[in-house]
Amino acid sequence: MTRTMTRTMTRKGTQQAIIALTTSIACATLSNALAAPEPIVLGAVFNLTGALASLDVPAYNGAKLAVQELNAKGGVLGRPLKLVVEDTATDLKRIPAAAKRLMGQKVVALLGYTDTDAVKAFVPFSESAKLPFVVVGGTSPDLSGSGKRVFLEPFGDNTQAAVGAEFAHSSLGAKTVYLLEDTSNTYTTGLMKYFKDAFEHAGGKVGRKDTYTSGAKDFSSQIANIKALKPAADLLYVSALPDDIVNVVRAVRAAGIDTPIMGGDGYDTPDLLSKGGKSAENVFYTTHILLDPENGNSRAKDFIGKYKTQYQKLPENAFAALGYDAVRLIANALIRAKSTDSDALFKSLASTKGYDQITGSITFGSGVHIPSKAVTVVAVQRGQLNLAGEYTAKYVPKP
Amino acid sequence: MLEVSMSGVAMRYSRVLLASSLLGGFLTCSSAGAYTVVAVMHGTSGASGDFDLPNLRGMQLAVSEVAARGGGLKGEKLTLQTVSPDGAIPTWEVSAYLLGASLTPAEVLKVAAATRSSGAALVLSGQGGAAVLPSLGGRGILVGFGDNAQAAAAANFALKHGWKSVMVMSQSDHSQSQDLTRYFRDAFHALGGGMLLSQNYDSADGDLKNPEVTRRLRATLKSVDALYLAAGNDDVSDLVRKLRSIGVTLPILGPDRLEFSLPSDLSAAQLGELYATVHTLISKNASGPLGKLMDRYSSAYNSPLQSSFTVVGYDALQLVVEAASKAGSAKANAVLAALNSMGAVQGIVGTQSFQVGSRVFSTDIMVMVRLTNAGHVLASAEPLTYLPKP
Known part of the structure; x- marks a missing residue:
């Protein structure tokens, strides 16, 4: 009896315990099901207005597209991604406040900017917060290294300038070059320094170098110098920001100079064709990819299709793909880290190896977080952007 | 009198032998002639044959023409001997070597080394010849044109x-x-x-x-x-x-x-x-020396002349004959010296002359x-x- 009772009690107790436990689990599950997992927040900083908008808006669009695509597939680590953005309006003075606002939103990583000066102004804040910062399009090789948590999605300016120099010398047959540099910007001055180094290394000569300041409209003195140059320059290398290159190209062509003009990825703006018109003929520039809907590789075609579906237009330039790639680079590192902890994420990003993306494969070396990607050269011919090749530099100037 | 000898790669040259037999009476066994020109060539089929067969046929037609006018130099026998660059290359009593157009620069250098003791000219007809000329010890001469x-x-x-x-x-x-x-x-x-x-x-x-x-x-x-x-x-x-x-x-x-x-x-x-x-325009309407050569080619090989390498081969052999004639000797060193001192030469491909600073006989007109x-x-x-x- 007693035993029976005990057994009964025990059985009843067990049943009750099971019911209680089951109820508890069911409630917890229901509760969990009702409460969506906490999103992983990525902080984005871009110049969505102002002089750099033609690069940063496509980059931001690319980033948004990547987040949307990853969330549609279940997010990362079982959690959705959330992209919060700050527009610093091509004004460096706005960066501190924007950084403060971003840091207050539990961000686990940062991404953004296509300009070196903006990146430089933002990095102290990202470093102070010990957050990894993936630079979408800033290309100065000085941005990374020295233990910083800064990672470049693109190649460095020394690499693109080197490819430009080799292309100028070998494919365009340029022996003497005229240099025109915007002295107001770290990107333009750095790019010029590396181009000159690489061009002379390739055996070319600098006929003359002139300067201007971003926003200039009058290039008459520089044009007079170009015309007076003997021997005549085979190439004009103009290191310019996107807002200025159209003005330079128009002024040079209006003066009757049809010499090839070359520059860096600052030229990769829709304005070059839409505003430059016929003046842009015979212009060449280095960039990250030419998003060719007809002859692009399968990754590029896939991206072009998604971008067009989302925004009802083709990607404006390579920066759209860089923005997309930057988000996916962080997502890939999060998955490998299996954590959103900033230290774990930093280590995971730093160990990225052979990660294939639209704009090339990413491998970060020890201490230097700049990938060695191939550089695309674009030629403007017959009113179109044409692929002139994808190259790896033989000689890369040291940063 | 003329003798054309086929040795070394005779089996590989069955098509040539067949074609050569059409020349009628020119093919005899070689004897140690004082006037031997050695053609160094690959086979006459496949990619090499594209160059070498027409090239060789041009040389053979030139040989037959020389024979028809009583020999090249004071009536001596003119012997055209063909050998492979991979086989033994004769060096005794050779007036000059004609190197087939299919030979690579490495093969040209190999032939040059194997024939150094002969001191004979190495007459190249294209295929990278210009690049190796400086390495041939003053014996190399390119006909036709350089790359x-x-x-x-x-x-x-x-x-x-x-x-x-x-x-x-x-x-x-x-x-x-x-x-x-x-x-x-x-x-x-x-x-x-x-x-x-x-x-x-x-x-x-x-x-x-x-x-x-x-x-x-x-x-x-x-x-x-x-x-x-x-x-x-x-x-x-x-x-x-x-x-x-x-x-x-x-x-x-x-x-x-x-x-x-x-x-x-x-x-x-x-x-x-x-x-x-x-090297020259091969046209059905060709007249003059080219037209005659085309007629002779058709008669000899029962097919139309289609490659300008035939004309190059013809001109190359005639150039050696003319050099020997100018030198008054078929000895290798005399022929080489004469080749080096020749100015403009009229060939079927046009007027050929040494390019300044090079050892290339190049046509005055590029076609x-x-x-x-x-x-x-x-x-x-x-x-x-x-x-x-x-």
Whole structure:
């Protein structure tokens, strides 16, 4: 009896315990099901207005597209991604406040900017917060290294300038070059320094170098110098920001100079064709990819299709793909880290190896977080952007 | 009196023997003649045969002509002996060596080393000869034209057509192809060309099997006006066919190698514009010395003369005969000295003369033809205005 009772009690107790436990689990599950997992927040900083908008808006669009695509597939680590953005309006003075606002939103990583000066102004804040910062399009090789948590999605300016120099010398047959540099910007001055180094290394000569300041409209003195140059320059290398290159190209062509003009990825703006018109003929520039809907590789075609579906237009330039790639680079590192902890994420990003993306494969070396990607050269011919090749530099100037 | 001896590679030259027999009466066994010219060649079939068979036939026709006029030099016997570069090469009583157009620069150097004791001239007819001339110890002489000349002619032709952006496709594992690329690049820029892109391919991928290579090529070709095939020893015919099949409609230019490379299965529309430098225009309507040579070729070989390498072979042998005549001796050193001191020489390909600073007998007029299913059509014939340094 007693035993029976005990057994009964025990059985009843067990049943009750099971019911209680089951109820508890069911409630917890229901509760969990009702409460969506906490999103992983990525902080984005871009110049969505102002002089750099033609690069940063496509980059931001690319980033948004990547987040949307990853969330549609279940997010990362079982959690959705959330992209919060700050527009610093091509004004460096706005960066501190924007950084403060971003840091207050539990961000686990940062991404953004296509300009070196903006990146430089933002990095102290990202470093102070010990957050990894993936630079979408800033290309100065000085941005990374020295233990910083800064990672470049693109190649460095020394690499693109080197490819430009080799292309100028070998494919365009340029022996003497005229240099025109915007002295107001770290990107333009750095790019010029590396181009000159690489061009002379390739055996070319600098006929003359002139300067201007971003926003200039009058290039008459520089044009007079170009015309007076003997021997005549085979190439004009103009290191310019996107807002200025159209003005330079128009002024040079209006003066009757049809010499090839070359520059860096600052030229990769829709304005070059839409505003430059016929003046842009015979212009060449280095960039990250030419998003060719007809002859692009399968990754590029896939991206072009998604971008067009989302925004009802083709990607404006390579920066759209860089923005997309930057988000996916962080997502890939999060998955490998299996954590959103900033230290774990930093280590995971730093160990990225052979990660294939639209704009090339990413491998970060020890201490230097700049990938060695191939550089695309674009030629403007017959009113179109044409692929002139994808190259790896033989000689890369040291940063 | 004439003797033509076929030794060494006789089995590989069955087609030549058959054809040579049509010459009637000229073939006898060799004896130690005082006037022996040795032709060093590969086989007469396959890719090498494209060059060597017509080349050899030209030499044979020249030999028969010399015999018909009573011998080359005071009635001595003229013996044409053919050997393989891979076999034993005679060095005794040789007046000169005629090296087949298919020999690679490495093979030319090998032949030069094997025949050094003879002191005889090495007369080359194309195929990278210009690049190795400085390494032949003063014995090398190139007839026809050098690759620098034909690449420059093609660059000039492109620019005259307003093709200011050109892509050069080079065979990465072939030295002559790389030389042609270098010469074309030099001339293109020197003559005012714009953008010159390069695309390497190796012989294994000669038919562009790799879809990624094809995609990139198609994308990049959108930015150029024409394509220069710096063709090496691969089957250019397949390459042309593949390029057309992936939608490349650009004009294609190339060196004399293209003369043999017409994809016969393509229609005229599919073939598109295809141009090549040739040593002379082979036309049904040819008259004068070329017309006579074509008639004699048809009689001897029962087929029409189609390759300008026949004419080069003919001219090369006649050049040696003329040198021997000028020297008054068929001895190797005398023939070589005479060759080195000859000025302008009238050959069937045109007036040939030494290019300044080189050892190349080059024609005064560079000919480019459009290759069509109906034969060669003259596209351009003009002197060079710029010659890249070898």
